[in-house]
Amino acid sequence: xxxxxxxxxxxxxxxxxxxxxxxxxxxxxxxxxxxxxxxxxxxxxxxxxxxxxxxxxxxxxxxxxxxxxxxxxxxxxxxxxxxxxxxxxxxxxxxxxxxxxxxxxxxxxxxxxxxxxxxxxxxxxxxxxxxxxxxxxxxxxxxxxxxxxxxxxxxxxxxxxxxxxxxxxxxxxxxxxxxxxxxxxxxxxxxxxxxxxxxxxxxxxxxxxxxxxxxxxxxxxxxxxxxxxxxxxxxxxxxxxxxxxxxxxxxxxxxxxxxxxxxxxxxxxx
Amino acid sequence: xxxxxxxxxxxxxxxxxxxxxxxxxxxxxxxxxxxxxxxxxxxxxxxxxxxxxxxxxxxxxxxxxxxxxxxxxxxxxxxxxxxxxxxxxxxxxxxxxxxxxxxxxxxxxxxxxxxxxxxxxxxxxxxxxxxxxxxxxxxxxxxxxxxxxxxxxxxxxxxxxxxxxxxxxxxxxxxxxxxxxxxxxxxxxxxxxxxxxxxxxxxxxxxxxxxxxxxxxxxxxxxxxxxxxxxxxxxxxxxxxxxxxxxxxxxxxxxxxxxxxxxxxxxxxxxxxxxxxxxxxxxxxxxxxxxxxxxxxxxxxxxxxxxxxxxxxxxxxxxxxxxxxxxxxxxxxxxxxxxxxxxxxxxxxxxxxxxxxxxxxxxxxxxxxxxxxxxxxxxxxxxxxxxxxxxxxxxxxxxxxxxxxxxxxxxxxxxxxxxxxxxxxxxxxxxxxxxxxxxxxxxxxxxxxxxxxxxxxxxxxxxxxxxxxxxxxxxxxxxxxxxxxxxxx
Numbered sequence: 001x002x003x004x005x006x007x008x009x010x011x012x013x014x015x016x017x018x019x020x021x022x023x024x025x026x027x028x029x030x031x032x033x034x035x036x037x038x039x040x041x042x043x044x045x046x047x048x049x050x051x052x053x054x055x056x057x058x059x060x061x062x063x064x065x066x067x068x069x070x071x072x073x074x075x076x077x078x079x080x081x082x083x084x085x086x087x088x089x090x091x092x093x094x095x096x097x098x099x100x101x102x103x104x105x106x107x108x109x110x111x112x113x114x115x116x117x118x119x120x121x122x123x124x125x126x127x128x129x130x131x132x133x134x135x136x137x138x139x140x141x142x143x144x145x146x147x148x149x150x151x152x153x154x155x156x157x158x159x160x161x162x163x164x165x166x167x168x169x170x171x172x173x174x175x176x177x178x179x180x181x182x183x184x185x186x187x188x189x190x191x192x193x194x195x196x197x198x199x200x201x202x203x204x205x206x207x208x209x210x211x212x213x214x215x216x217x218x219x220x221x222x223x224x225x226x227x228x229x230x231x232x233x234x235x236x237x238x239x240x241x242x243x244x245x246x247x248x249x250x251x252x253x254x255x256x257x258x259x260x261x262x263x264x265x266x267x268x269x270x
Numbered sequence: 271x272x273x274x275x276x277x278x279x280x281x282x283x284x285x286x287x288x289x290x291x292x293x294x295x296x297x298x299x300x301x302x303x304x305x306x307x308x309x310x311x312x313x314x315x316x317x318x319x320x321x322x323x324x325x326x327x328x329x330x331x332x333x334x335x336x337x338x339x340x341x342x343x344x345x346x347x348x349x350x351x352x353x354x355x356x357x358x359x360x361x362x363x364x365x366x367x368x369x370x371x372x373x374x375x376x377x378x379x380x381x382x383x384x385x386x387x388x389x390x391x392x393x394x395x396x397x398x399x400x401x402x403x404x405x406x407x408x409x410x411x412x413x414x415x416x417x418x419x420x421x422x423x424x425x426x427x428x429x430x431x432x433x434x435x436x437x438x439x440x441x442x443x444x445x446x447x448x449x450x451x452x453x454x455x456x457x458x459x460x461x462x463x464x465x466x467x468x469x470x471x472x473x474x475x476x477x478x479x480x481x482x483x484x485x486x487x488x489x490x491x492x493x494x495x496x497x498x499x500x501x502x503x504x505x506x507x508x509x510x511x512x513x514x515x516x517x518x519x520x521x522x523x524x525x526x527x528x529x530x531x532x533x534x535x536x537x538x539x540x541x542x543x544x545x546x547x548x549x550x551x552x553x554x555x556x557x558x559x560x561x562x563x564x565x566x567x568x569x570x571x572x573x574x575x576x577x578x579x580x581x582x583x584x585x586x587x588x589x590x591x592x593x594x595x596x597x598x599x600x601x602x603x604x605x606x607x608x609x610x611x612x613x614x615x616x617x618x619x620x621x622x623x624x625x626x627x628x629x630x631x632x633x634x635x636x637x638x639x640x641x642x643x644x645x646x647x648x649x650x651x652x653x654x655x656x657x658x659x660x661x662x663x664x665x666x667x668x669x670x671x672x673x674x675x676x677x678x679x680x681x682x683x684x685x686x687x688x689x690x691x692x693x694x695x696x697x698x699x700x701x702x703x704x705x706x707x708x709x710x711x712x713x714x715x716x717x718x719x720x721x722x723x724x725x726x727x728x729x730x731x732x733x734x735x736x737x738x739x740x741x742x743x744x745x746x747x748x749x750x751x752x753x754x755x756x757x758x759x
Contacts (some may be wrong), residue, residue: 088723226311
């Protein structure tokens with residue numbers, strides 16, 4: 001039960017199982033149950049996702065760059081690699097390796113100028129990844145046991161042209177010093193994709209918000225969002241990630257790639 | 271009648287409220303969130319039926335963004351002017367770096383080449399022509415064969431060709447990172463990895479999962495680090511200039527014999543234990559950074575740069591510590607081959623050591639560092655590195671390998687403090703190096719401005735200080751400010 005969780009907008013890329021229980025069963029689920037189901041949902045053994053990242057400053061587009069995400073799942077543990085493939089951050093690569101219960105996930109960042117991977121400390125989980133509005137936690141550092149969960153009443157959201165009947169779960173960080181001690185998350189009941197999230201600061205006010213939309217089934221029973229939006233409400237900084245391509249179960253994606261020593265390896269995916 | 275109507279309205283209202291409240295729990299009220307989703311992603315019919323029946327949504331399983339080759343480059347241009355009295359520093363330095371990567375299944379072919387132009391040199395007197403204005407350099411050109419396995423032995427690599435090696439987990443000062451020669455004609459103007467020169471090598475690596483990896487490198491061809499020798503060049507060591515003023519001429523670097531037995535061998539074992547990444551390393555080969563000895567100091571007066579074969583035992587580690595701090599350390603123990611200068615001014619020692627101006631000593635070079643993102647405030651970054659070295663059997667009057675002042679034990683602090691702001695379009699940075707033992711320093715303030723997705727300019731300075739017989743103090747009259755352009759393509 002006490003597995004790690006990628007309970008975030010981006011974590012939808014990494015799912016595998018789909019929860020399709022009856023409404024009665026769904027009504028009985030606690031916040032923790034839902035978080036656990038999200039963690040285990042929409043998983044695939046191997047996946048490659050091409051995305052375009054748009055960064056906005058005060059509503060104005062300041063930069064666009066491309067990003068490739070690769071995931072690998074084995075023994076119910078996820079490994080993920082993110083690489084910028086254009087812009088000044090070109091070839092900056094992040095590796096996230098899920099650990100067992102009670103241990104923080106391990107994350108490394110490889111920067112070409114440094115020439116070797118560097119570890120990221122777990123207390124930096126809620127820092128933004130490079131200059132995006134996505135935190136390291138969003139990219140795979142979040143652990144299910146880091147939070148307590150409370151389910152609120154279900155709600156319906158319409159995002160873009162899609163409507164979602166959602167579980168609503170408030171998760172509170174057990175660490176009182178967390179940068180974002182509370183999240184409120186709307187999870188689509190059909191796909192188990194988190195489609196809206198609000199991040200709250202220590203003062204209780206909302207600091208960040210995000211939605212994921214254009215949810216599609218990429219393989220029977222596996223859903224993912226093709227559009228992810230995050231906004232820092234204090235700075236007005238916005239990040240929009242649009243998926244441009246997905247390849248499921250690529251035969252040439254090896255687990256060996258998900259090693260710190262291999263983070264600098266060239267990829268054919270651009 | 272009116273009462274009945276009012277009662278009916280009240281009951282209807284209560285019932286409606288009750289129903290809405292119940293529906294609220296199962297998704298009755300619909301919040302509409304407007305997002306600017308690209309049309310090609312927004313083609314669903316508006317209900318929550320997500321399952322695709324035709325599998326035809328755009329961008330799925332269409333490997334349109336794969337390339338078996340990748341060509342990219344980086345241009346860096348500097349314009350600089352001195353800030354001290356005689357303004358001897360004024361230069362333009364441009365560097366174009368091109369990289370080509372080709373992937374053929376299990377084989378990767380990689381080439382990195384540099385073209386450089388600079389106006390730093392007036393080097394007619396440089397016998398090695400190290401300072402020509404235009405130069406081309408093949409930094410790397412190798413083939414990497416990789417095989418992966420679903421066994422305990424998980425990966426095998428074989429790399430053959432011109433390669434650059436990056437050893438160590440520390441930052442600017444990396445005691446174990448001596449395998450690759452460096453272009454030091456511009457001193458520390460460029461980052462350590464950009465200064466490195468390639469050398470032919472055969473490298474093999476085998477990995478046993480993520481916990482254990484071995485690396486072996488054989489380098490049969492030698493290449494020396496390059497630095498300037500003439501007085502006109504900006505970063506020529508003062509001790510070399512003084513010797514030339516005293517009538518010494520400088521020979522070309524004496525390289526090892528071209529024999530297999532002179533090959534360099536490097537071994538490294540990487541491991542991860544209890545969340546700590548660490549490695550042990552061993553190197554038996556020539557230190558690419560030349561030492562200098564005096565030939566016939568009373569007669570022909572020649573200064574002979576040469577490579578010395580060293581034996582290095584190394585250790586490095588990195589682990590997350592606490593409060594967002596990552597700690598890393600590195601140590602190199604030279605059991606053989608490390609040389610130090612002996613000045614003729616200290617005649618007793620000089621004559622006792624054979625009057626060639628060098629003496630070999632065991633040497634320990636170590637560093638311990640930490641870094642912290644969001645240091646005190648968001649987007650501030652701090653990197654601190656404490657460096658210490660120790661000369662075993664030290665004798666009073668020894669000089670460093672650069673001919674500058676040294677103590678038995680030397681301590682230095684290297685730091686980098688930066689803060690990004692304005693939507694990360696600006697960065698203010700203050701880095702530097704202060705040696706507590708010699709009290710010399712180099713300060714590097716800089717201001718970065720992002721001009722576009724792939725372009726930035728940096729306005730900064732290199733400020734040197736200390737006595738003129740110290741490593742950094744010898745350039746104290748050559749402090750300069752600069753404007754640097756960096757563009758990726």
